[in-house]
Amino acid sequence: MEWFQDLLVNLMEADKWVQYLSVFLISIVPFFESYVAIPIGIVFGFPSIQVVLIGAVGNWLSVMVFIWLISGLRKKVVTNKDKSNKRKNRAQNIFNKYGVAGLSFAGPIICYHVCAAISIASGAKKSYVSIWQAIGIGVWSIALGLAFHYGVNLLEYLPNLNPFS
DSSP states (O other): OHHHHHHHHHHHHSOHHHHHHHHHHHHTSTTTHHHHHHHHHHHTTOOHHHHHHHHHHHHHHHHHHHHHHHHHHHHHOOOOTTOOOHHHHHHHHHHHHHHHHHHHHTHHHHOHHHHHHHHHHTTOOHHHHHHHHHHHHHHHHHHHHHHHHHHHHHHHHOTTTOTTO
16 A cells, blocks of 8 residues: 555656646546546646546547447447347447437446447447547536536635545
């Protein structure tokens, strides 16, 4: 655990480009994505606007690569329509209920990569999924950035509640 604390201290004292690179790398990892990278960057005191932009772009790039890979894989895989399983039926039901837009905005709950996979597997066009994923990532990144920016700054005025002081 001590190595992790040392890493965090070194990261806080590192050059800006190293801090931005760390936010970018966290944002491209599935299940961490921008909704983990942005709060981490803001809590560590990195500039909020840059953190939101870098986190959103990193998340967006990884999801776009995933969409293009999954759609290419889907074209190559021939599935038997009569064969069904619980996981496939559940994913199709989620898609039928919420659609591409709904799944794209559920990214922080489900994972943007999973949402994209469900949409592509359900037959949505990769360009349509890409657009909605970009919108969902952008909206959530801005919302999380604002919430954490003002939440962290609010702690400055409430020193008894600030765990970092």
